Amino acid sequence: MRDTRESRLLLVLLVAIAFALITVDIRGGEDSPVDGARQAAAGVFGPVEDGVSAAVNPVGNAVSAIRDSGERHDRLARLEQENAALKAKLGSDDRSRSRLKQLDKMLKVAGEGQYGIKGAQVIAIGAAQGFSWTITIDVGADDGIKRDMTVLNGDGLVGRVTTVGSNTATVLLANDPDFTVGTRMESSDELGFASGQGDRPLRVELLNGKAEVKKGDRLVTFGSQADKPFVPGVPVGVVSRVDPSGGGLTRTLYVTPYVGFSKLDIVGVVVQAPTKDPRDTVLPAKPKAKPTPTVTVTVTPGAEVPDDGGQQQQGDARDQPLAGGLQPRADDLYQYEQEQ
DSSP: OOOOHHHHHHHHHHHHHHHHHHHHHHHHGGGOTTHHHHHHHHHHHHHHHHHHHHHHHHHHHHHHHHHHHHHHHHHHHHHHHHHHHHHHHHHHHHHHHHHHHHHHHHHHHHHHHTOEEEEEEEEEEOOSSTTOOEEEESOOGGGTOOSSOEEEOSSSEEEEEEEEOSSOEEEEETTSTTOEEEEEETTTOOEEEEEEETTEEEEEEESOTTOOOOTTOEEEEOOOGGGOSOOTTOEEEEEEEEOOOOSOSSEEEEEEESSOTTSOOEEEEEEEOOSSOOTTTTSOOOOOOOOOOOOOOOOOTTOOEEOTTSOEEOOOTTTSOOGGGOOOOHHHHHHHHHHO
16 A cells, blocks of 8 residues: 555554444443354454464474474483583592502502602604504603603512603513513523513523423513613513423523513613512412412221112121222231131
8 A cells, every 4th residue: 555645544544443443342241232243253363363362272282392492402411411521530549549559559669669760651652653552651851750660569570761741751571572681580580581572472581591490480571781771670471381301501481471471551760770679579469379289088897889770788897898999908808817
């Protein structure tokens, strides 16, 4: 409609009529004269309102569902974050307990051997040095670490320091093929040299080709001149196999190391050697042997043995075997003859 004077007058007139009808309806109350017209309008426009409502309600419900879904998603996200934080805390507690256990065990070894150590944590496995078995630890020159220092943990010999930086150092592990350490047998004091073989047991060449060695014997480090690169008395491992002596000048042993090189975490660098050789004092206590049960069989003389016919009869004990195929002893026969 064009905005003209007539259209404005019509709009004013319609508004005036609307106010008049509203006034009449309010004053009429329940007996309003426009009630009939309102009911007629409801009858005409009611179905239209229902149809519009049926079409609009699903959309409104969907919008509400989306809004509620967002709230539920936020709640789930918060719960997941709380669970993740709880799991991380529990995992951190377990890890802390494991590290404390490793540290306590290492300090015990250091105390028994009188080693002055600097604790460190393994921060990397391997290095940019080919395919060597190495680890990187988080201490270096600033912490007093130098090349050719012995590295150990609560189980025994880990390796030796080969490269030192300001805050880190590289350790060549004892199972590396380029690693060699002097060893001494527990009790017998037989000397030898242990070499790494990767994930296989250490190979030890004893200087005495006729040395008496058996499976289960244990070895410690012999020590180096001026205690570099190795201090004495650090546990190395247990003999797992002995090659037959072939009359050679040396004898070959295969030794399972105490240290698990694939699960290193807390280690210690020996920065001060012991004043005297601890010898075998650092080795763990030997497991106690379990007693072997014995069975005692008691034979009763004069036992009745069924004959071929199944009848029980008392026979001459010297002619009949006892139950279970046992033969009577001489003193049993003598006692039987005296009773007869």
